[in-house]
Amino acid sequence: MVLCKKSLFSILVYASAMLSAESYADNAQTIVKDEYINRAVLLPAIVIEAMDDGDPIKTYVDYKQANVTRNGLDRRDIPQSIDTIDVSKYKMYGANDLSIMLQGTPGVSTSYDAEGDGISIRGFNADVGDIYRDGIRDSGKIRRSTANVERIEILKGPASVLYGRNAGGGVINMVSKVANFNSRSSIGTYIGSYDNYGATLDINQILNGQVAVRLTSEYNDTNSFRRGIGQDQTMLSPSITFQNDDETLLWTTQYTYDSLDRVTDRGPYFYNLPEDVPIDLSFAQAGDYTKDELQLIRSDLNYQFLPNWNVHWAVSYRQANQDYDNFFGGSYCETDTTKRNCKAGYVLQNYKWQKAANETFTNTFDISGQFDTGIIRHQLLMGVDVNHEIRDIKFGSFSDTSTSGPKGYINPYDYSDRFVVGSRINTVTSHNYHEGNGLGFFVQDLLTLVPQVKLMLGLRYDTYEFKSTDKLIQIRLKNNDESLSPNVGIVWQPIEDHSLYASYNKSFAPYGGRGYIQVNSSESTESEYNQQYEIGMKSDWFNQQLSTQLALYRIEKNNIRYQPDATNQPDIWAIAGEHESKGVELSFIGQLLDNVFVRGGYGYTDAKVTKDTQTPTNMGNRLGLSSKNTGNLFLRYLPTENLYGEVGVTYVGSFYNNVRNERKVDGFNRIDAAIGYKNDQWGATLAINNITDEKYWRFASMPGTSRNYLFRVNYFF
Template sequence: MKAGLSLVACVLVAGGLGAAQDYSVVLPTVDVEGISEQDFTKGYVAPSNVEVNKNGLSIKETPQSIEAVDVQKNRNYGTNDLSSILEGNSGVDASYDTRGDGIKIRGFSVDGGDIYRDGVRDSGQIRRSTANIERVEILKGPASILYGRSQGGGVINLVSKKANFSPLYKLSARAGSWDRYGGMVDVNHVISDTFAVRLTGDYEQGKSWRDGVKYRNKMISPSFVVTNQDGTVSFEAQYTYDDAWRVPDRNPEKSVYDAMGISYNKGFAHNGDFVKDTLHFLRTELNAELVHDINLKWIAGYRKASQDFDNFFAGTYDVNTRMLTQNYAAQQTDNTTLSSTVLLNREFEGERVGHKVSFGYDYSIEKREPRLKYQRGFTASIDPFASSSSWNSARYDRVSTHNKHKAITHGVFIDDLITFDERYHLLIGGRYDWYEFKSTDINQNSRSYKDGAFSPRIGVLYDITPEHTLYASYSKSFAPYGGNGWVGVSTTTNDIQNLAKKQTNEQYEVGLKSEWANKRFMSTVAVYEIRHKNNRYNPDSNDPYLWAQRDEKSRGIELNLLGELAKGVYMRSSVGYMSAKTSGDEVYGYRNGLELENTTHWQGNVFLRYAYNDLWYLEGGVTAYSKRYHYVYNDAAKSAKGAHLPGFVRVDMSAGYKFSKHASMTLAVNNLFDKEYWRSSSRPGDRRSFMSTFVYEF
């Protein structure tokens, strides 16, 4: 705390000194808000910089693949959850989990601890609303040098709509299939040259094409930004409240539906089933130029995410009794994060060598407290052919698990991009983390775990021409206590020394980043291999207390293209091939060589938009996945039966029209040809739906 107060004092003094000099700092919100949400080219113009790069390097200067996905383009189709927005991006497997986001990057889950909101870790079991999100940034591959612990597949950063110095006064209303309707207010008011405030609010409710499934979402987010006269010091603050309630779509698997011969439209939610996610997020950011060419950024965040669910789920079918037996669970989980990040960036040029140096220090306290009502074998048998109003099954009302987990982490890193003769670049850096976990269970059994980890990164870049940059990199990350991303240590596992080994993740990547036609469109092609060692995993989804260890490997190739191909013709495409498999499992050896669960070989989307003028646009696109891998295991027989989900190709279309400079409207059709497909083993994809949105700016 003393160090933090001293730092504030230094920044304020330095800011005062800087005010007398001709320096400037580019506010982080400017790049985000550079294009109006109603601009018909939005989502098809690649940013040169992204906030997920904490070291301030541009996309082209980073020897790893980076994607930035515009949210509004996806919300026009009626999608609000993060997994739907990332569907079809190269290397991304976005399935469905009603309790979380179900996202994997390059074969490995990011749900536990690799999702961030404006640079603050957005950890915990929760489905993330995007009602106040401007864009989603993906840094692919291990990123421990910037963020500390990581599962190694990649890092996702959600960039919020924040106060800035571009006035905006907008109202919008939307309505669509299945009684969906909602509205948003977004006001960004510039009070003076140095002070601006913003308020965004959103409400939506609706139903699903699946019987009994419905939802209601609420969000409000005020923010402000203040600067000194010459812009050398800026301070911004934002608070976001999200409330998402739903009757969950947590139904039996496809094979069970097929055995019953029941339409996929039928849902199996019981009366009283629900999931409720609540988020409180407070973030501040201080930017200052201390002395010439030395910039400081200090980000402080407080986040509390809570999930409360109580529902029946899944199920097995008995063909003789014609009864469906479903599982039951209820849980309340609180996830709290208090974090502080200090970054110092300096750029300087020598006679023949240039440097972009970044130094950072992170400190965080994370707490996770799950309270679970669960008993193995507690089930409910229902008549699946009857109306849901007849299902009055008893619920388990005793807390069986009440754990308290706490993690304290310190991390320090340094990164340097060295430029030789303007064409050759070497990025080299390293980070060291100190961390401590402590867990206490319902019986007051307690266990602590301390360790540290060094995470290096090295990359070389060669500018073949000013438009084309070839790169190669090696990066490493770690995940404490065998991975999984969750904060906590087992209080019951006897083999603590073996299962407590930290997971390490190494990536080798080679790629080419290019700009074409006078920077009208850009492309990235990347080839990679990621090696996971000592991954701690749960081999039996019906036994949450069983753990084993194995190694994993993924390798693939990705191609991304974004921009204006011809006059008025814009393209956004992302296509990838990946193979992710298991190895080194000594206990469940028969699983070695199998594809990782819920991964696919091919992922991709291609969208074309014609917007010759600013009056109207027409857009069409395809999202496609190959076969999604899923297995049914028989440990007694040491066999794994494939229950893979077939691949799919989905077509979406939208159109927009501006009635005036103030009013516009879009109409979008999701799943134009009503393709029947499955997003996960227990959730079919949405059937054809419509969404219309009316926007008025004044």
Template sequence: MTNKNEETRAVRPMRLPAMAALAALAGLACAAAGAQQQQQQQEPGAAQSLPTVEVNSSQYDPDDVRPEGVTTATKTYMAPRDIPQTIDTLEVNKYKSYGINDLATMLDGVPGVNTSYDMRGEGVMIRGFQADAGDIYRDGVRESGQVRRSTANVERIEILKGPASVLYGRSAGGGVVNLVSKQARFDAKSSVTLRGGSWDNVGGTIDINRVINPYVAVRLTADREQAHSFRSGIRNRNEMISPSIMVDNRKGLRWTGQYTYDNVWRVPDRSPAYDQLPAGVSIRQGFAQPGDYVEDRLRVLRSDLSYDFNPAWSLRWVASRREAAQDFDHYYLGTYCNAQGRTSAGAACTHRGQVRQSYAWQETANKTTSNTVDLTGRFELAGMRHDLLLGAEYSQEERAPRLFSTTASNGFVDPFNPVFNAQRPAQGAPSQHNLHVGKGHAIYVQDMVHLAPQWKVLLGARYDSYTFESTNRINGFQRDTGGNSVSPRVGVIWQPLPEHSIYSSWNKSFSPYGGRGTLSVDTAATAVLDEEPQHSRQFEVGVKSDWLDGKLSTQLAAYELEHYNIRYRPEPDIDPYRFAVRGKERSRGIEFSASGRIAPAWYVRGGVGVMSAKVASDQSVPANMGKYLPNTAKRNGSLFLRYAPAGAWYGELGVTHTSERYTNAANTAAVPGYTRWDGLIGWRAAPWTVTLAVSNLLDKEYWRSNAMPGAPRSFLVSANYQF
């Protein structure tokens, strides 16, 4: 096994055939566009009929973050008011001003969304249920695999609350997070951004968008960032580059091609839980040993081809090839041995006054190929308009993890006087080495029926067929399973006034292979497969409104979300092949959000959620019935108020709150709640924008998770030049 501990280690590129394919497609597209332009030049009449591309900057308000339409909820561009389900949208640039590049941190404060720090993933829960394992998407394509995702090339984030299997297949049921990339456009501007701040945080972004001719636009976005942490010994370096091309022949044929290279290298911050440490240990103390590292690599090649047969009917084919990997070699967590020779759990120990860390290394690669074909159309039937979507999807995912871990490591650290000198063990054979392969086929249909001027019904259903196969590469043992599922959806919308929509909806989702849903079939010879999927269903009612002549938008929703068909083996020693229903988990809550302009020069964005996520029944551990689900807060939300009067100066003040969260099923350990204030001052005079942002204004000490404190007060200065 090669040594990957050096920060300057070469990064493995994506396969050359993939890059060559993108180059070839781009060349063909440019050639076709050039031929089209030459033809139009020879036909003056046709050339004069081309639409004029222009940007009306007077209508753009940089302080209003509301989108005119979203695509995540229905796979079609639709106004949020016409969607019978809660959907929140975040404009990434507003968070970048504070130096936030981490997805989980960016989602902190979204009503009903709880986040925590996870060195290996994102740590995102939506309405009580995990979303980071398989419910994060990029441009509508599933972002599979264990990897931390950069947001360097993300324009906005759409969060759909509740089951979404009707369009996306397997899901934990809490919701979907869709990252919308920056890509070539005919109306986008170019910009250069430099930033610098606390703890040696320096970075820059180049975003170049060019219209080559009326048919071709190209874009190149690149970002480089490096920083130390407020925790000693912790640092990171992020690199991203993403070229894209858009071709539109102005006769209904459009194609977008994009390649994204994203690399995140870091000294990991995976310290012992705060309740495992003695009182008085500073939150600024990191516990990384020399040579600890983790690297996330993401390579995505995407093609989006569509054709409009006429103004009513369109066909779209989206193909994606994604390669993600996460390698790490590090000491982590650990238990403290007190002066009496006992751990916090009361076990005997010999290394008094020291933390004994665990140790692990891992190499994992995820490869995903997906193809989706959608036919959309509008037609009249029986006096009612139908907006129809017919789709088919094929996907194949591979995950190949190699892992070695041990709690009996030689990493001993005095938390009050740390000396990091652990002797890293030789990296021999892995204790786990598996290959997981999953394949899925699906067809789905969705119809928005306009019953009357004030009434709409959204109907949908999806059929999924899937297979999972796993091979233990150490002993050659194989396991496989498969199944199918139907996911329905129905929503009713009543719009008594054009500015208000009152809706109700019911959705169902599935999580295959006993609810795991991910590529991790047990390959042990003694393993027993439970092939029944778990399900989630949600009933939601709400109202979406526009106020103040359309300047302010609000949404209010109440929901009940149940996770059921959770199974267990009641007599594993007597009959290991018999499974029974363990019970179900239930989340109930109310969410409110608002965004827009509330008065001249005053803007607001944010919301609040109140949630009760509990175990409804549990036959395996009856004592857990009525207990709160781990990592779910009863209350959370955020509110940012911006003042942007006429002139160059503007300012913003925001507050983010999360209440206490239990960290275990028995509800015996918890992370305290917190309230954090942030603010910024900005100056803009075209083409320049300069901001000074302060995170954690009051320098409050708080914990994002039981092993990760929030950052103390920090500063970031950003300068953007647009052209």
């Protein structure tokens, strides 16, 4: 399949016209930069954000603060593990999906999910309700693009004090590119394997000392190493930022449109196929599609009303739709079977379609500041979060064993030999309407008892109302829940460059909090809750040139709700009992030698079932889709100030396909490499993914991409 490239050229023409029509003054923007080789690694976040994408050391410099903490504190004062990923690092290799960028992150497991992201943190699912965009929950099943994302922040462990309902493994915050008074503008294009074409536009313009505007846009059109698979993506995001004369007020308004049209690749599990089936053959039928569309408008206001005291008010409206119609999965027919309509030598496929709409309105307000009580310094954060979410899902599903509905047949050895029996139908097999309303009040205080010892105390009160209607049979369910979520941590900094900590955190996940559970009047409505105990150390070495982070943790998850048979009974949920996750994580980033930089980490995650009254045979089993070992290591060498080379390995350990531990997916090591050049105006990179062409599986139904390349060039002004 070859996808249309017209929009790509339209963007290039549009960008060229803008460049020709407008001249930018040389002194309009100031880029804070030192010599590459001699820069210290631990720099203020504003300096890193001012670096151009493609700056030789941008992705090897750590961020001092992380927005995901909501309090503006130095990361070393936070008694929890925090990882930050600069998106430009992975854009160089052509990655765009959130799950791809998180591969190899310590403690984070990713898998292929045609509908969503397939992400778990410390063993617990995060891709439904624990992903945020600029501090606002990014709810629902949808493939998340990073086309307009500056960096990704991961706060490990329960985070209910800051964010309310939470699955307990952690939260992911995507920080958007917005109008500012530091960043330069750029225009770029790229070309790569499998007819991969794209163009980017990033215009950041300072109109005067008070107003800056920005327009970011990206178009991508690509096919896949799997024949017949491709996608077409368009992103457009304008923003405007205002600051007053004394810079005590900063107000940003942003709109984002992100659309992804794709042919869905949803093959059967590899262990249901003969071993010699080629992995480059897809299982899509003519007419299969999935469309993800996100529209988001938000306002973010920060105001310093007193010295050391700030008000933050953010309002967001988000609309995310996902529609699809496709054949998927299925089983291999070794012999003809009349009952199952099997045809010997073919894969007999399932069929389903969906129209899902998710609307979320969020209003969050907080105040932060400093004050003293005697010799104790307080850094206080308190606020309120209000959110309203609606999810409307129409769904039609027909299995390969059903007596009605269309059937798909594919010869797994011959791409051209595929056909459908029966026409696609719009029969609704389920129609569920969910509505959730959340209200939370929180307070968190970092107390400096003595200069070397700090105490973190936090408490949050949440109420959550969930209403759901099965519109086919008109069953209605309503549930109200409330919860107190505490956290406490102590930080000891015996010397400036080392910070040791210990903490306890609790989170809760109310019934319906995931937003897609079907009405089932017999289901327990008790809230899940997690408790985590963590100790760790955050350090800077060699005159702050190298930063490290070490954490050991144990999480106990209670009142588990899970799907006993997600494949055959996806709408049935039950209380299983208790899960436990314990492990260790190490991450590092910075400068090893004068011209050698390093980043990477390793995570060991032992996540298993400790109690299961529903299925006792699951006790002791590992949690599904969670790798016990994850890690990555990247080295970058700068022979000159402008030229650099990089090589890295991403390691993902084996994992089981489900909690029953019936099948194991082997782990893999993938080696990637790149070379690049960057001066004040031009940047170019050539990246090769999977240079050893290793054969591996991201998930039981999706092999990893074979060796491929991407060439990217950017002009900065």
